[in-house]
Amino acid sequence: MKKHLLxxxxxxxxxxxxxxxxxxxxxxxxxxxFANAREINLAIDAADRAIKSMAQLTAFQRAEILMKLVELLKGRRHECATIIATESAKPIKAAIVEVDRTIMTYTFAAEEAKRINGETVPMDAAPGGENRIAYTLRQPLGIIAAITPFNFPMNLVAHKIGPAIAAGNTIILKPASQTPLSSIYLGELLMECGLPPGALNIVTGSGAKIGEKLVIDNRIKAITFTGSPQIGKKIKNQAGLKRVTLELGSNSALLIDKNVNLTDFIGRCVNGSFSFAGQVCISLQRIYVHEEIYDQFVTSFLEETKKLKIGNPLDHTTDISSLISEQDVERSLKWINEAVIAGAELVIGGQRRANNxxxxxxxxxxxxxxxxxxxxVFAPVVMINKISSMEEGITEINESKYGLQAGIFTNDLQLALKAAERLEVGGVMINDIPTFRxxxxxxxxxxxxxxxxxxxKYAIDEMLExxxxxxRKI
Structure with missing residues (x-):
C-alpha cells in the first residue's frame, strides 16, 4: 500500500x-x-497559489469546513484510533482519548474562526490624534509550515492545522516519519470538507531535508514546530524574521506537600508518569515529596504501578506498549544504569520486554x-526524591533547563500562590499533575x-497579522 504526497x-x-x-x-x-527537493517546492508553490482563495473564505465558511471535519472524525472514531495505535504503539484506549481530543480541538478551531476581530483605537487619546477614527484588521499571514512529532499524531497536528485554517492561512504539513498515516488520513478527510486545493499540502520524508527547505524559503511566513530542543534551536536560528512557535522538551516535575491525602491522587501520578510509556511532552518525570510522607508515597506509588499491564497496543486492557524505537529502549536503559551507578535506587522495572x-x-x-x-527521558521512567521543605522542592524544580509545566499538591493556599509565582514554567497545575492539558x-x-x-485561540494569534x-475626518 503506497501513500503519496498531498x-x-x-x-x-x-x-x-x-x-x-x-x-x-x-x-x-x-x-x-519520501519527498525530494522538487516535490517539496511543488508543495510550497501550491500553498502559495492557494493563499488568495483561502483568504477569501468567510469566517463562516472556514468554520463550516472545520465542523464538517469534526463530523467525519466522529463517524470514524475507531478507525482513527486504530491508525494511531498501529503506527505509534499507543495503547488503543489512549488512542481513543486522543481522537476525542482531536475532535474537540477542531471544534474549538471552528468556534474561534468566528471570533477573529480587530478593535477600535481611540486616536484622540494622544495629542495630534484629534479628528481621526482608527481600527485594526487581523489578516492571515500566508503559508504556515507545520512540523509535528510522533507522540500525538492526530491531536498535535490538529493544534497546528485547526488554527491555520481558522485564521485563513494555507499549510504545509510535515508529519513525523514514524506516524505519517494519521496525517495522510486527515488529508483525505479534509478533501471531503471543501478545503480549497493547495490550502493543505502534506509532504512526508526526511525531517532534516523538508524542515530546512521550509525554514529557508521566503514564501513561508510562519513555522510551528513540536519536537526536540536541538532541532527547535536550529529552526530559530535559520528562520530569520519568520514567526516561530516552538514547543520543545521538558522533564516535568511535581511537588507534594506533607499535608495532603495521597489516596486522592496517587493514581493520577502513576498515570501521568507512564501514560503512552512516558512519551508525552508533559509526562511526569520528577517527583519531589516532603520527607514526612515520602515512604508512604513511594509504597503507594509502587503498588499502583504494579497494576499496569504491558502488551499489544490493540488490546483494550493494555496500559503500556512499545517505545517508538529500539534505540529509545537502549537509551533509557543506559540512563537508568548510569543513575544507579551514581547512587540512585531502582525499586521497580528497569527491564526490557519483547516488542521494544x-x-x-x-x-x-x-x-x-x-x-x-x-x-x-521520554520513556516509562520516573524519579522520586525526598525533600525537607517546599522551598527546597521549588529550587530543585527550577534547576532544570526546561520549563513547560509543573504541578503541586498542597492544602496550603499561601504555598500554592507562592509556587504559582516562583516556578519557572509556562503552566502551573495546583493540586494536579503537570501532565494535565x-x-x-x-x-x-x-x-x-x-x-x-x-x-x-493563542495559536491563531500567532498566525495573524x-x-x-x-x-482623518475632513
Missing part, C-alpha cells in the same frame, strides 16, 4: 518511497512517499546531575521548553 488537492506519486513498520511487532504498514517494550521504572534519590533528572488553554514553555503558545486603518 499537493494542490491531489495525491501525487513521489520519486521515492520508504517502508513503514509498526513499532510493536515490526509488521510492514505501508510504503510512504520497557517495564515502568521507578528510581529513588536520583542525583540532579543525572540524565534521568536533568534531561527529557485541555486543548483550549494556553500551552507553551519557557527556557529550553520553547517560545510562543499553543491552545487554539494586525493592520491599522486610520481615517
Amino acid at each position: 499537493i494542490n488537492g491531489d495525491w501525487i506519486k513521489a520519486s521515492e518511497y520508504r517502508d513503514l513498520y509498526a513499532p510493536y511487532n515490526g509488521d510492514k504498514l505501508a510504503e510512504v512517499a 517494550t520497557l517495564e515502568p521504572s521507578v528510581l529513588l534519590n536520583v542525583p540532579s546531575t543525572e540524565k534521568i533528572s536533568c534531561q527529557e 485541555v486543548d483550549h488553554m494556553p500551552y507553551g514553555g519557557v527556557k529550553e521548553s520553547g517560545i510562543g503558545k499553543e491552545g487554539i 494586525t493592520k491599522l486603518v486610520c481615517f
Whole structure:
C-alpha cells in the first residue's frame, strides 16, 4: 500500500518511497512517499497559489469546513484510533482519548474562526490624534509550515492545522516519519470538507531535508514546530524574521506537600508518569515529596504501578506498549544504569520486554546531575526524591533547563500562590499533575521548553497579522 504526497488537492506519486513498520511487532504498514527537493517546492508553490482563495473564505465558511471535519472524525472514531495505535504503539484506549481530543480541538478551531476581530483605537487619546477614527484588521499571514512529532499524531497536528485554517492561512504539513498515516488520513478527510486545493499540502520524508527547505524559503511566513530542543534551536536560528512557535522538551516535575491525602491522587501520578510509556511532552518525570510522607508515597506509588499491564497496543486492557524505537529502549536503559551507578535506587522495572517494550521504572534519590533528572527521558521512567521543605522542592524544580509545566499538591493556599509565582514554567497545575492539558488553554514553555503558545485561540494569534486603518475626518 503506497501513500503519496498531498499537493494542490491531489495525491501525487513521489520519486521515492520508504517502508513503514509498526513499532510493536515490526509488521510492514505501508510504503510512504519520501519527498525530494522538487516535490517539496511543488508543495510550497501550491500553498502559495492557494493563499488568495483561502483568504477569501468567510469566517463562516472556514468554520463550516472545520465542523464538517469534526463530523467525519466522529463517524470514524475507531478507525482513527486504530491508525494511531498501529503506527505509534499507543495503547488503543489512549488512542481513543486522543481522537476525542482531536475532535474537540477542531471544534474549538471552528468556534474561534468566528471570533477573529480587530478593535477600535481611540486616536484622540494622544495629542495630534484629534479628528481621526482608527481600527485594526487581523489578516492571515500566508503559508504556515507545520512540523509535528510522533507522540500525538492526530491531536498535535490538529493544534497546528485547526488554527491555520481558522485564521485563513494555507499549510504545509510535515508529519513525523514514524506516524505519517494519521496525517495522510486527515488529508483525505479534509478533501471531503471543501478545503480549497493547495490550502493543505502534506509532504512526508526526511525531517532534516523538508524542515530546512521550509525554514529557508521566503514564501513561508510562519513555522510551528513540536519536537526536540536541538532541532527547535536550529529552526530559530535559520528562520530569520519568520514567526516561530516552538514547543520543545521538558522533564516535568511535581511537588507534594506533607499535608495532603495521597489516596486522592496517587493514581493520577502513576498515570501521568507512564501514560503512552512516558512519551508525552508533559509526562511526569520528577517527583519531589516532603520527607514526612515520602515512604508512604513511594509504597503507594509502587503498588499502583504494579497494576499496569504491558502488551499489544490493540488490546483494550493494555496500559503500556512499545517505545517508538529500539534505540529509545537502549537509551533509557543506559540512563537508568548510569543513575544507579551514581547512587540512585531502582525499586521497580528497569527491564526490557519483547516488542521494544520497557517495564515502568521507578528510581529513588536520583542525583540532579543525572540524565534521568536533568534531561527529557521520554520513556516509562520516573524519579522520586525526598525533600525537607517546599522551598527546597521549588529550587530543585527550577534547576532544570526546561520549563513547560509543573504541578503541586498542597492544602496550603499561601504555598500554592507562592509556587504559582516562583516556578519557572509556562503552566502551573495546583493540586494536579503537570501532565494535565485541555486543548483550549494556553500551552507553551519557557527556557529550553520553547517560545510562543499553543491552545487554539493563542495559536491563531500567532498566525495573524494586525493592520491599522486610520481615517482623518475632513
